[in-house]
Amino acid sequence: MDVDRRGFxxxxxxxxxxAGLALGTAGAAQASPxxxxxxxxxxxxxxxxxxxxxxxxxxxxxxxxNEELRKKYGEITMLDFPQFTKDTFPGVTHMDLFSGLLGDVxxxxxxxxxxxxxGAATRVTQEFDPSSDSGKRWLEKMANKxxxxxxxxxxxxxxxxxxxxxxxxxxxxxxxxxxxKWLDGAAMLGAKSMRVNSGGPRLVPGAxxxxxxxxxxxxxxxxxxxxxSFKEMADYGGKVGVKVTLENHWGLTANPTxxxxxxxxxxxxxxxxxxxxxxxxxxxLMYHGLKALAPYAHTVVHAKYWNRWKDNDVRRSxxxxxxxxxxxxxxLEYEDGPWDGIEGSKYLYKEVLAAL
Numbered sequence: 001m002d003v004d005r006r007g008f009x010x011x012x013x014x015x016x017x018x019a020g021l022a023l024g025t026a027g028a029a030q031a032s033p034x035x036x037x038x039x040x041x042x043x044x045x046x047x048x049x050x051x052x053x054x055x056x057x058x059x060x061x062x063x064x065x066n067e068e069l070r071k072k073y074g075e076i077t078m079l080d081f082p083q084f085t086k087d088t089f090p091g092v093t094h095m096d097l098f099s100g101l102l103g104d105v106x107x108x109x110x111x112x113x114x115x116x117x118x119g120a121a122t123r124v125t126q127e128f129d130p131s132s133d134s135g136k137r138w139l140e141k142m143a144n145k146x147x148x149x150x151x152x153x154x155x156x157x158x159x160x161x162x163x164x165x166x167x168x169x170x171x172x173x174x175x176x177x178x179x180x181k182w183l184d185g186a187a188m189l190g191a192k193s194m195r196v197n198s199g200g201p202r203l204v205p206g207a208x209x210x211x212x213x214x215x216x217x218x219x220x221x222x223x224x225x226x227x228x229s230f231k232e233m234a235d236y237g238g239k240v241g242v243k244v245t246l247e248n249h250w251g252l253t254a255n256p257t258x259x260x261x262x263x264x265x266x267x268x269x270x271x272x273x274x275x276x277x278x279x280x281x282x283x284x285l286m287y288h289g290l291k292a293l294a295p296y297a298h299t300v301v302h303a304k305y306w307n308r309w310k311d312n313d314v315r316r317s318x319x320x321x322x323x324x325x326x327x328x329x330x331x332l333e334y335e336d337g338p339w340d341g342i343e344g345s346k347y348l349y350k351e352v353l354a355a356l
Contacts, residue, residue, distance in 0.1 A: 039356040040091035042329055043349065044154045044300065047081060047098045049334040049341035054078070057105050057126045073342055078102055079142060082149040088342065089332070089349050094154040095146075096300060096331035097189075099182070103128035103138055110135040114160075127160050130185025139188040146189070153189040154329050155245075155274065155300040158182055158196060164233075165200040165226035165252060172225055175199060179233050179244070186242045193243040193299040195274055196233060198226050198252040198262075219252075226252055227265045234268035243299055245274035248289065254281050256292040263296050273297045277317045278306040278335060290317055294324030301328065303352050305344060306335035314348060318355035330356075 034042070047054070052066040053073050076084055078101050085095055103110050111126040129135050146152060161179035163171040179196050186194045200222045207214035233244045252258045259273050273296035280289055286309060301321055305312055318330065330352045334344030 034356055037091070039353055041094075042356055043089070043092050043352055044094035044096045044329045044331040045081070045085040045089050045092055046096040046157075046302070046331045046333045046345065047078070047101050048096075048157060049332070049345050050081075050084075051098060051101060052341060054101050055105050056101060057103075057111065058100050069340055069342075077105070079145050082146050082151040085151055086149060088346070092349070093151045094329050094331075095151055096155045096157060096302075096329075096333070097153055097191075099128065099156060099158040099160050102130075102142075102185075103135065107134055107138075109133075110138055129181070130188075131181040135185070136188070139185055143189055153186075153191040154193070155331060156182070156186050156189070156191050156194040157247075157302075158194050161196050161199075163199045164196060164229045165198045165222045167200075167221060167225065172199075172229060176229050176232055180236050183233070183237050183240050183242050183244070187240040191242055193245050193272070193274065194237075195245045195247050195249070196230075197249055198222075198246065200226070200251050202250050204252055204254070204258075222252055223258060223261060227262050230262055230266045230271050231268070234266055234271040237270040238268065243270045243272055245272055245299065247274045247302070248276050248279045248293065254279075256285070256289045259293060260296060272299065274300050274302070275321075276302040276333065277304040277314065278309060278312065279304070280309075283309060283311065286311060287316065287320060290320050291324070294321050294326060297321070297324075297326055297328065299328040300331055301326065302333040303330040303348055304333045304335055305337055305348055305351075307337035308335070314351040315355035318352055322356070 053070050053075055055075055055077050078097065081095065085092055110129060110132050112129040113124050114127050115122055115124050130139060160182055161175050163175035166172045166175065183194060205216065205218040207216040230244060237244050246253050246259045246262060248254060248256060248259065263271055263273060273293045275290055275293040275297050277290065280286055303314060303318065305314060332345045332348040332352065334341055334348055337344060339347060
């Protein structure tokens with residue numbers, strides 16, 4: 001099944017002869033060691049581990065504990081990140097951008113007020129609106145900054161679209177509408193892919209006892225809604241040239257099997273996985289879960305170090321992806337451990353290079 005899927009995505013729209021040639025070429029390329037330049041082309045910087053030095057409306061940069069980081073590295077905005085990438089990770093030109101850091105934090109007109117419910121409490125947050133006039137102008141400015149620095153946006157790690165599998169039809173429709181606005185914005189930046197979270201319960205409902213074998217009917221309802229939403233988003237992504245991806249990231253997608261189900265049911269080259277090395281609920285998923293998702297990933301993975309796990313072998317995880325024929329980019333997403341976000345990202349830079 002994995003081989004068939006990868007073959008389908010590689011040859012979508014191509015004839016049988018071209019398909020055979022494409023697969024043969026990919027196999028030959030993997031047989032040859034990568035040059036240093038080719039290795040660097042397989043790495044992306046990542047704004048998430050560096051978020052604490054960003055000027056931000058979400059509070060990342062306002063935490064007093066991060067004052068020392070800003071003194072050490074300076075304070076930046078997203079418009080500074082392309083040059084920061086080139087200065088911090090020599091030879092790297094690809095970037096993975098977190099949605100919560102986009103926009104000019106001083107301009108209210110490009111942000112929308114969004115109510116968030118956490119447990120029993122509801123609060124309002126400000127999120128970048130890529131469909132606003134000022135937001136579009138900022139995206140153009142960011143695109144020009146990337147062009148001037150010779151950098152590109154590989155992926156947007158997006159938290160803005162919500163309720164994608166929600167049982168409430170109106171909420172789900174609104175979440176998909178937000179995703180479409182962001183897909184338009186991602187296209188303006190030349191992004192190849194954009195993560196969309198499944199939404200729904202942060203912990204999935206379990207199976208219920210029956211007179212016979214247990215059933216998980218409630219889980220199946222969320223899966224059905226997620227599949228329909230991703231079909232709609234993938235269709236739209238195909239029109240603007242940006243893939244939608246599912247990351248092992250809370251809720252339905254904490255289980256790699258659910259990600260495979262959704263992608264197989266969507267059946268689109270514009271819907272794929274963007275695995276994270278460490279976002280797992282237990283240690284046995286560290287490598288088994290990654291191996292399950294590897295054939296479903298083509299554009300980006302998050303090469304993560306996280307001290308949540310004792311066994312966190314970055315090189316082993318890179319090898320799992322490469323052995324599966326992954327031809328995309330490894331984004332350096334340090335989470336937590338003995339270093340700060342910048343030093344941790346530099347550690348990952350060295351580890352991924354060594355593994356490649």
